[in-house]
Amino acid sequence: MTPQEIEDLYIRSFDEPMTAEEKDLLLKALKSNPGVATDLSNYKRMREMLLKTSPSTFGPFFSRKVITKIQNVGVQIDRQIIAFFKKYQLVAMGVVIALLALNAVFADQLDLQSMFGLEETTTPTTDDIISFDFYETLNNDL
């Protein structure tokens, strides 16, 4: 095995399960290349040094700070509103359908307009409004 191959296998041994054959091969290679073995042992030292042993923290009252921030930006209010509407969404949908059905039953015609209560209404045209002469009507009354 070349030093490069030994190095690759050595690095792999930290992160990948190895077969008995590979383990044996690596051990033999390291024994027959003491210089490479010493050089490679730095990898092990480096990894041991990096692996954390003590738990990390963001400092005291971290969870409270997070909650306060959430409440300040109003996310919580949004969530509570959503949760409230979610709880009653089926009931609300049922009521809407019932109202639409009632409209349809009591309407003269069975179409969407009557279901939504959109009855046709006549509005006076502009001509009607302009043609109404207030003074003439007043004089006639007098």
Added chain:
Amino acid sequence: MSNSQKPTNNDHQMNQRDETLVNESRNGDMVAFKELVERHEGKVAGVVKSILGDTTEAADVGQEVFIRFYESLDKFKGESAVSTYLIRIAINLSLNEIKRRKRRNLFFMPIEEGHWVKTPDEHADMKDIVHYEISRLDVDFQAVVTLRMMEGYSTEETAEILGIPLGTVLSRLSRAQKKLKLVLAKHYKA
């Protein structure tokens, strides 16, 4: 975090409790969400601080991780564990922070990369030097090194968290270690 691939009974109980807390939080229960924060603060802090160092920005990113999680509670379907989901957010936000710093430094303070982790002086121990050199690695390599070598996640967990194939994790680990070894050799010589 576990080096064994099989989930333990304890992991199962943790996940069940997390699931209950997530459901309660979805209904606006802030006490439940506070418990979730307390349960996962350690893991999130470990990852964020490994990448950003023990800085004020690290705490800000930590808060942002949980706020993002709160905002996306409805999208969280429980396909992965809460911790995996949180670590994924933590990694993304931390790496974004690094990119932001690099951009800022490019325009306002042209200082060499990796400067946010204090440049080790002649009295610095090997651990500081390694941390400094890790902070100078490419962000993709940093994420893998942080999870696997610093936080002790298994290669499978690292792949799952980062959403990359196992082979990519292994090759990045190998290349990162070789890079680190080269730069550390220079320190030894010096």
